[in-house]
Amino acid sequence: MNPKDIENVVKNVKDQPNTKLVESRDLLLTEFNKTKELIVDLTRHLDAVEVSYEVINEEIGKRTT
Numbered sequence: 474m475n476p477k478d479i480e481n482v483v484k485n486v487k488d489q490p491n492t493k494l495v496e497s498r499d500l501l502l503t504e505f506n507k508t509k510e511l512i513v514d515l516t517r518h519l520d521a522v523e524v525s526y527e528v529i530n531e532e533i534g535k536r537t538t
Contacts, residue, residue, distance in 0.1 A: 474500055 474496055482489050482497045489497075 479497050479500065482493055486494070
């Protein structure tokens with residue numbers, strides 16, 4: 474099932490058989506969980522980058538004053 478198929482299911486949800494609804498729901502749940510994991514991982518990475526930046530920027534500040 475591709476994104477267009479899911480889009481069609483959503484647009485005509487009342488006319489879809491249970492199998493398509495369940496398949497679409499399961500695929501969306503999987504996609505949601507993958508996206509959530511990526512966001513959490515990227516947030517952790519961004520936090521680490523910020524800490525490193527602050528350490529370096531602080532040292533530059535000490536050397537230039």
